[in-house]
Amino acid sequence: RLVHAEADGLPGLIVDRYGDVASVQFLAAGVERWRDAIADALVRVTGVAAVYERSDSGVRSLEGLAARSGWLRGGGTTEVVIREHDWTLALDVAHGHKTGFYLDQRDNRHAFAQWVRRLGCERVLNCYCYSGGFSVAAFAGGASHVTSVDSSAAALELARANVARNGFGERSAAYLDADVNQTLRHTLKAGERFDAIVLDPPKFAPTAAHAERAARAYKDINRLALALLAPGGVLFTFSCSGGVGAELFHKIVAGAGIDAGVNAAIVQRLEAACDHPTTIEFPEGEYLKGLVLLKTASAAPAVAPPAA
Template identity: 75%
Template sequence: MKTIRLRDGKERSLQRRHPWVFEGSITQGHAELGDTVRLESADGRFLGWGAYSPASNIRVRAWSFDEAERIDEAFFERRLRQAIALRDRLAIHSDGVRLVHGEADGLPGLVVDRYGDTLSVQFLAAGAERWQPVIADALLQITGLSRLYERSDVNVRKLEGLAQRTGWLRGEGPTELSITEHGWQLGLDVAQGHKTGYYLDQRDNRQRFAQLVSQLGCRTVLNCYAYTGGFSVAALAGGAAEVTTVDSSAPALERARDNLRRNGFDDAAHHFADADVNAWLRQALADGRQFDAIVLDPPKFAPSAAHAERAARAYKDINRLGLKLLAPGGLLMTYSCSGGVSAELFHKVVASAGLDAGVNASILQRLEGACDHPTTLEFPEGEYLKGLALLRL
């Protein structure tokens, strides 16, 4: 077992059970990609067991802070069982569920989503990659499923010195699936869809949107960056009479159209726009249009805190336009999934957008990811999705 020794004073984050060790915190030691290493303070005290990543600025991700714990097959089976048991206790009313959420479940670099009878998995860090066969076998044993698709095709793997990879790890068959969410039928593709196939983190927010559309009597709804139309389905389920769905991906809009039909909604109640959202919003404003409810759920504008300033300008611009297009008494649900933009900064950006738009609004609710995407007290960086439900005054 190789040892990684930290600089004096750099042990405090590990003592607070934060799982990351940055390159600059290390004074001694080296290992191969994904190797399990012993983490020690400058004076030789045990701090934890972790996975070494020689190419990454996050040089070690901690598996355990228990010196007596061995990092072996039994360890991963135990952690996976704990994570999946938690989701069972949450009694999520959907067959689309996140079973493992990386650091929050004590498994850094591992994401596992279940879509019906299929698991979709991402191995995002060197340690998870090293233990991939063990993790894959344990997942199928615990869940009783036979199909596991890998979606390790994200840029973060490059930072780990890993190539991108996709395809069936276990089993085979069609990658186009459907799940049930709040009684709605939603289609997805684990091979081609965003993330592992779908945005499960917005599950509860889609339901909340349907409730507010109903309670506030919103008749006309605009769904921007709509992807495959989850919020559009929610709007119509909430009683909206007319929904406009805007996205720059024609294939995503086609799946959105299919999702509306799956749920029995009339095509006449829906309009699609294959367009750049920012340009579409500007044209809608020039045309004097207004909507009773608007969803702004853009892609990640800031992958890290270093991009926060540029991202803040982009978030401000779309929220200014959205607030101007919102009818008095209307509802705006606006989100940021950028880990580099804090909830506090996002609030300030949206408030500034309201000032520029000449619009006042009250906060009905602060929004976050669904409960199967937990954030732990020790790892606040896991809180990437934040949002606001606003009522225009």
């Protein structure tokens, strides 16, 4: 990420670089006024061959701005292949989420590969898999089987292609076009277990006003995932909701463990990659938070106090 809005002193401006293409979002009236100057500066300073605009977020309507997207400078194919750590991933700056991809999870995918390798995880479940970044990371870490779940058939096809692109096409894999919550329930009922699970859901609470409803949704999927996790397994669970802070997210996951009758150690806390900084002047920018949980044992059942 080249420009991270408020954290870089440019509110409303997001710039991500994918190879020779800069993907740009103008999300506020202030930076909208400087579109052409910013596009020219990006080409001049970075040397990119093209600049693609992805100002199609609904937040623009709050500033009285219409959605817009397309080439600002240069042109050509919108499909790009990038290298991330030990693997490559394909994306589309015109049709992918946000500016085309979730760069903020880059280092967390690498951490997941390391945990899979360290623990010798064989069976992995990747929920809300999108284009399969965590699925590729799981195979790179040595997993023998990965189940990827998403409600978008197009995302699943991209995930399948990214797995094959990295030489893992012959590995055992399943791609489920399904609701994650229902899949977790059905899988648990079937008695399946996984050595590693990723929960990377979309934004359940865009603002604090949605936090209570979001808390119930986060708790439910984490309860099911912890129950599905084999003893000694690892859960990577995330929230990208600005309305759910790190402390609340911790409490939600703790409550999920209690309801599942599961205990787990928090072995690592995760956040967005370092090119998505949070400043002391804009703490609201700390939107992505994650926990790495190592399932230790079933929690001891509650014991009623002796009768007086």
